[in-house]
Amino acid sequence: MTPTLGRFENTFNVDLENELVRHLKDLDNRFLPVNKKEFLTLAYDLAEHFKLQHQFSKTKKTAGNKFYCGFINRHPEFSLRSAQSTNLQRAQGFNKKQVEAFFEKLENLMEKYSFSPSRIFNCDETGVSVVHSNALKVLS
Template structure:
């Protein structure tokens, strides 16, 4: 038989607030407690200021300080509104990275954000829920209309004017893929005949991260090859790449959080110039969101 772990909250926070208001209006603590079904001792503790009036706490405090948790929740909400919502797994992973980076000390031995921490966050923030997002193509189809586009450029104009920046301080970045599979040229053949051309069974590809400002200046590209080790770069003539190009590798040849942060630190910050502030416009790819958000909470919690 499972052992009971202390008393369970038997009243609603709304009832507690009603009882508090009744006492403030002149009613006795005893009568207010009976009327709203709230323990007399609990109501007395809140009236005296011994415990928090609005959100009484039970058991051990949260492992992560409230102010940091609030920033995490705020970032999660904002990411969902921007169409780059995070899964529970991503939130836990990035929370743990944040805890390591800020060297968070807690009363929990070997604390690691997991299922129990997440359940606590949901209790403290009941407005959060796991939702299935719509496909991006449907969103783009709805949003691509004159009203939305005009609103976007009006907002962008307000931001640029508000920051008092020029074209050289407004940047746009995006990644593109380059596939090395042979693309057959047009050939002469008999009308109506099936025309095929031999190609390699395997094709390699590169991902290129490019960034250009409104004045037409381009930053050196970040080039990502497909591979697990630095040896994957040996098959490319890196010396003939654009000047100051940065090379990296990833198992699938894609850009991820780590490479996105590397691009931000070694390319963008190095080549954007000394003027501040700078405006960087990017799409909703999670690695780009991560790179930009690393400027915020201890340069990592990128929500």
């Protein structure tokens, strides 16, 4: 038997936590970062889905602040940052480098999921906000 410090263990094993990290980075790369509340709800849902023993709040259906602090300590590449407003993103994002990156990602997704161009839809974004308010911090 090997001794352990403290009476609590991590909710997620290394593989599952690495999958959570990969998912957060994937969302961030798609310009859809999550805020702290969404992250804690995601962690709770993941633990419930895999029926893991956890200390998360079943009434609030979220992980706690201690889980969040431990996660950030284990993964210092993440931090809370202010979301940029839509107009600033559009002004900075519409340049040759960003457009090329967009089409490269589109091409990779088309190859990965084998969908035809007829499955790509142009939607009116009026009333649909994909950017968090400036007062809200996101994990990035």
